[in-house]
Amino acid sequence: MSAPVEHLVFDSSAELVATAAARFIATVTAAQDARGVATIALTGGSNGIALLRELARHPRALDWSRVELYWGDERFVPAEDPERNSLQAREALLDHVPVEGARVHVAAPSDGEFGDDIDAAAADYARRLGSGTVFDIHLLGMGGEGHVNSLFPHSAATAEDSRPVVAVTDSPKAPPRRITLTFPVINASREVWFLVSGAEKAEAVAAAASGAAREDWPCAGAHGVENTVWFLDRAAASQLS
Numbered sequence: 001m002s003a004p005v006e007h008l009v010f011d012s013s014a015e016l017v018a019t020a021a022a023r024f025i026a027t028v029t030a031a032q033d034a035r036g037v038a039t040i041a042l043t044g045g046s047n048g049i050a051l052l053r054e055l056a057r058h059p060r061a062l063d064w065s066r067v068e069l070y071w072g073d074e075r076f077v078p079a080e081d082p083e084r085n086s087l088q089a090r091e092a093l094l095d096h097v098p099v100e101g102a103r104v105h106v107a108a109p110s111d112g113e114f115g116d117d118i119d120a121a122a123a124d125y126a127r128r129l130g131s132g133t134v135f136d137i138h139l140l141g142m143g144g145e146g147h148v149n150s151l152f153p154h155s156a157a158t159a160e161d162s163r164p165v166v167a168v169t170d171s172p173k174a175p176p177r178r179i180t181l182t183f184p185v186i187n188a189s190r191e192v193w194f195l196v197s198g199a200e201k202a203e204a205v206a207a208a209a210s211g212a213a214r215e216d217w218p219c220a221g222a223h224g225v226e227n228t229v230w231f232l233d234r235a236a237a238s239q240l241s
């Protein structure tokens with residue numbers, strides 16, 4: 001039997017984010033109860049960062065000493081560039097909760113220890129991920145063309161079926177250079193959660209629901225082993241049948 005796919009539709013993105021935050025706290029706590037530590041892939045993007053801001057409003061709701069944090073993708077730009085997903089996450093949440101630095105796993109920036117060598121930075125991120133890391137929750141934002149992480153339609157990264165991490169040097173969305181987790185890692189996650197709002201995303205949401213090919217609509221290729229949850233506002237859900 002295939003794992004369930006839930007579509008949850010909200011009147012506003014604020015409601016979407018508040019509900020996702022409450023469920024995040026419950027799911028992470030359950031993972032910690034079951035396995036000691038919860039392992040999470042964060043996402044950038046509007047709702048991904050709004051979720052982190054919402055979690056920061058309740059800093060004691062989670063045991064932050066028992067989470068391992070990764071990012072589904074990171075922009076290969078200097079460390080202090082506001083485009084960095086991890087910098088945005090730091091400002092939104094990580095500077096406000098007692099998470100241990102050693103448990104926060106960030107892909108190196110373009111002015112980091114590997115300099116401008118994106119392949120070396122991607123290899124290092126793969127090493128940090130190790131083999132066999134399973135995310136309790138893999139959060140995903142999504143673009144209007146259906147990209148998730150930095151997996152864009154008709155790209156080599158989207159076709160990747162073995163390497164867990166790849167470098168992307170021609171992202172159609174700026175900035176062009178990124179480091180991304182691939183489908184083998186996303187689809188090994190216990191739960192995959194999409195956080196999607198806006199009418200411009202409605203076609204991609206509907207394509208995923210109707211089982212489109214992942215090379216055309218990457219969002220269609222992302223599934224959790226135990227559960228897949230789409231948190232949608234009404235506009236994003238408007239083309240679902």
Ligand SMILES: O=C1O[C@H](COP(=O)(O)O)[C@@H](O)[C@H](O)[C@H]1O
Pocket residue numbers: 043044045046047048072073074085140141142143148149150173
């Ligand atoms: O470039 C990216 O975009 C997506 C979605 O962003 P959104 O603002 O349209 O929600 C994001 O999830 C991804 O992590 C990021 O690098």
